Amino acid sequence: MKEIQGGITSVQGIKSSGIHCGIKDMGKDLALITSETIAEAAGVFTTNRVRSASVRLCSENLKKGKGCNGIIINSGNANACTKDGYLNAQEMVKLAAAYLDIPFESILIASTGVIGLPLPMERLRNGIPELIRNLSTSGGMDAAEAILTTDKEPKFSAVEYETDEKAIRIGGIAKGSGMIYPKMATMLSFLVTDVSIDKDILQYALEESVKRSFNMITVDGDTSTNDTVLCLANGLAGNKRITDMDDNMAMFMEGVDYVTQDLAKKIVQDGEGATKFIEVCVKGAMTSGDAEKIAFSIANSNLVKTAFFGESPNWGRIMSAAGISGVEFDVEKIDIYFNEEKVVEGGVGIGRNNAEGIKKTLKQRDITITIDLCMGEKRTSVWTSDLSYDYIRINADYKT
Amino acid sequence: MKEIQGGITSVQGIKSSGIHCGIKDMGKDLALITSETIAEAAGVFTTNRVRSASVRLCSENLKKGKGCNGIIINSGNANACTKDGYLNAQEMVKLAAAYLDIPFESILIASTGVIGLPLPMERLRNGIPELIRNLSTSGGMDAAEAILTTDKEPKFSAVEYETDEKAIRIGGIAKGSGMIYPKMATMLSFLVTDVSIDKDILQYALEESVKRSFNMITVDGDTSTNDTVLCLANGLAGNKRITDMDDNMAMFMEGVDYVTQDLAKKIVQDGEGATKFIEVCVKGAMTSGDAEKIAFSIANSNLVKTAFFGESPNWGRIMSAAGISGVEFDVEKIDIYFNEEKVVEGGVGIGRNNAEGIKKTLKQRDITITIDLCMGEKRTSVWTSDLSYDYIRINADYKT
Numbered sequence: 001m002k003e004i005q006g007g008i009t010s011v012q013g014i015k016s017s018g019i020h021c022g023i024k025d026m027g028k029d030l031a032l033i034t035s036e037t038i039a040e041a042a043g044v045f046t047t048n049r050v051r052s053a054s055v056r057l058c059s060e061n062l063k064k065g066k067g068c069n070g071i072i073i074n075s076g077n078a079n080a081c082t083k084d085g086y087l088n089a090q091e092m093v094k095l096a097a098a099y100l101d102i103p104f105e106s107i108l109i110a111s112t113g114v115i116g117l118p119l120p121m122e123r124l125r126n127g128i129p130e131l132i133r134n135l136s137t138s139g140g141m142d143a144a145e146a147i148l149t150t151d152k153e154p155k156f157s158a159v160e161y162e163t164d165e166k167a168i169r170i171g172g173i174a175k176g177s178g179m180i181y182p183k184m185a186t187m188l189s190f191l192v193t194d195v196s197i198d199k200d201i202l203q204y205a206l207e208e209s210v211k212r213s214f215n216m217i218t219v220d221g222d223t224s225t226n227d228t229v230l231c232l233a234n235g236l237a238g239n240k241r242i243t244d245m246d247d248n249m250a251m252f253m254e255g256v257d258y259v260t261q262d263l264a265k266k267i268v269q270d271g272e273g274a275t276k277f278i279e280v281c282v283k284g285a286m287t288s289g290d291a292e293k294i295a296f297s298i299a300n301s302n303l304v305k306t307a308f309f310g311e312s313p314n315w316g317r318i319m320s321a322a323g324i325s326g327v328e329f330d331v332e333k334i335d336i337y338f339n340e341e342k343v344v345e346g347g348v349g350i351g352r353n354n355a356e357g358i359k360k361t362l363k364q365r366d367i368t369i370t371i372d373l374c375m376g377e378k379r380t381s382v383w384t385s386d387l388s389y390d391y392i393r394i395n396a397d398y399k400t
Numbered sequence: 401m402k403e404i405q406g407g408i409t410s411v412q413g414i415k416s417s418g419i420h421c422g423i424k425d426m427g428k429d430l431a432l433i434t435s436e437t438i439a440e441a442a443g444v445f446t447t448n449r450v451r452s453a454s455v456r457l458c459s460e461n462l463k464k465g466k467g468c469n470g471i472i473i474n475s476g477n478a479n480a481c482t483k484d485g486y487l488n489a490q491e492m493v494k495l496a497a498a499y500l501d502i503p504f505e506s507i508l509i510a511s512t513g514v515i516g517l518p519l520p521m522e523r524l525r526n527g528i529p530e531l532i533r534n535l536s537t538s539g540g541m542d543a544a545e546a547i548l549t550t551d552k553e554p555k556f557s558a559v560e561y562e563t564d565e566k567a568i569r570i571g572g573i574a575k576g577s578g579m580i581y582p583k584m585a586t587m588l589s590f591l592v593t594d595v596s597i598d599k600d601i602l603q604y605a606l607e608e609s610v611k612r613s614f615n616m617i618t619v620d621g622d623t624s625t626n627d628t629v630l631c632l633a634n635g636l637a638g639n640k641r642i643t644d645m646d647d648n649m650a651m652f653m654e655g656v657d658y659v660t661q662d663l664a665k666k667i668v669q670d671g672e673g674a675t676k677f678i679e680v681c682v683k684g685a686m687t688s689g690d691a692e693k694i695a696f697s698i699a700n701s702n703l704v705k706t707a708f709f710g711e712s713p714n715w716g717r718i719m720s721a722a723g724i725s726g727v728e729f730d731v732e733k734i735d736i737y738f739n740e741e742k743v744v745e746g747g748v749g750i751g752r753n754n755a756e757g758i759k760k761t762l763k764q765r766d767i768t769i770t771i772d773l774c775m776g777e778k779r780t781s782v783w784t785s786d787l788s789y790d791y792i793r794i795n796a797d798y799k800t
Contacts, residue, residue, distance in 0.1 A: 047724075048720060048723040048724050049722070049723040049724070049725075049727075049728070049729065049731065050719050050720055050722065050723030050731050051723075078716065080716065080719075081716060081719055081731070081744070081747055081748060081749060082748060082749065083748050114714075114716060115714075115715075115716020115717070115719060115720065115749075116715060116716045116719075116744075116748075116749035116751075117749070223724065224720055225716075225719070225720050225723060302702065302791075302795070303795055306791075306792055306795035306796045307795065307796070309792065309796045310795070310796025312796065314514075314515075315515075315516060316478065316480065316481060316514060316515020316516045316625075317515070319450050319480075319481055319515060319516075319625070320448060320450055320515065320624055320625050322449070322450065323448040323449040323450030323451075323625060324447075324448050324449070324623065325449075327449075328449070329449065331449065331450050331481070344481070344516075347481055348481060348482060348483050348516075349481060349482065349515075349516035349517070351516075387792065388792060389789050389792050389793075391702075391706075391792075392706055392709065392787065392788060392789050392791075392792060393789075395702070395703055395706035395707065395710070396706045396707070396709045396710025396712065
């Protein structure tokens, strides 16, 4: 498993492009990813009751199971809660299909941005032909840029591994946003691979990998109107087709996990206003579910997150957040560490013995909070960021 | 039911005091409330798994059912997660009981402040005698001040009503804090009344009233290590004792609700960094539970709260927060109002028709967001504040 350059366009048969068509005032806002051959496609969508028209159309086309030749994505507008949203999504897909000369059903779609404003269709009608003219095997970065909203950096990742003496590549791009209360942050990610694999197996691999990556930064089941993760597999690597849970499938899943976890961490690192990357590791739990509940209760606490922004050793807020998770535990058994520094032993603060070491730890950018319940064998980690002034600035100014 | 001056010390037989004994660097940090005669006592405590030693001792003394002559409260230190917390709480109560010459069991206790630091007992040993010397029938405001942490204003309230030709008074003080993610904000409130009432009925009245007030600003069941609401009823009004759910009980409950709701709203108005007072009113729901879930999902959303700080008409975030509440509803039926201004009709934004009116509404300090699901008859309101730069400043600086 080795990391490679080139993002999504490092994968055989994949072209992409990203342009500014005028949905946003500035910056790229329209992206296209195509596969030279029809690809198997898999998708995971938001579970929010309110779903954007783009999500609805995308999941319909995916369900038809005709495979996929392309994904069109716009940023700057969520295409949600507007009168003609569904018609507009259809027109975007229709235009892309017509210019690419492929069937309507083979195009998937995603949108992100402000809810409630109609898509500026005249700009999209002019933008789509230009978008297609710009398609290129080196266009991975353009697409990575064009799907962003308040992100500061494009997020991309790619790996290569060998199977049957064939090189398999997996690439991906992602778009994140505010990590403070992740359940409302739009998250988009598009993966492509040249592996040959059955559709159902691909869907299984994607769902499992999302649980271990994007769902470790986003509370499971609590998502925005637009969250979408898609994966295309075009088979051009020429490997023996993966049709079962064999060793080849295990290697593929390892590759997918590498890319999704890399992208998930990059989303957190670029969280709105983030100055810290925080891993919350809960161990010694009776069940994985318990560990997850406590980890998310801590990772979602504004009081914990502001304390880390202030580099304050406020482990009391961590104890309190654990206490409201709904999980039964013995307060008298809990140990807490900031990186290697023990700050709580048996439920009691011992940080004053090592104030200097802890102060130094809290000044670092990457901090792992470990909570050991000392009850069982189960553990989990979730990733989050701190909560800073810039989060407020970004979100108070992000107007409809 | 008329509002009266004087807070808790407007009630017959109640004295109180508040002093600076040195737990905090500055400001009053120790309070005492006493009743001249032994009072019936009721209490509601945090459901957090991690409970401060003061909460544990208080609920034990309350359970003994011997009635109550006094409540001692310190701010600046939560007396939670420390080695000798329980012994220290016992010593505080012992000293107060000794100087007041009443039994140990008749004193209740509460604490609020930083978790994990030991109580500075030498300061408390010197402070308690002074605290008792300062007891006075005009000391209501001193106690109201001494229970605060990051609050800017003391919070007090009192009402009077007549029953059996007797004047009944109910007074209360409260202490709030960060309202952004209310589940970790310490909330203390102490009510006193001169009504004559049975203990069990008093407990019932308090529990019900908390549901309609403090729990409408604090997610039910999700509370800090220290949350405590106590009510003393000393019977000095001389009314016919309330022993049942009759008309006199109904009037008493109305009075208690008046005081608890007044205090709850004052807590929100003084939320850390708050610049807006926001009522989230969900109506047209099939069940009260549904209305509550949606209201809290919106009221707890950082994205919604920052939008109001920015005076941005971002109703899309409200739709999205409603969508993740777990409640089933028809997106196509939803109407949303900011005060009187309709911004969403049938799930679609119509704000552009009245941009000026909406802009003006968002500049006001008090804003009611009404979400009409147009499905049933049930409704609820919860209260919250916006999320500002000052929230971050206050919480990043609040060091252990």
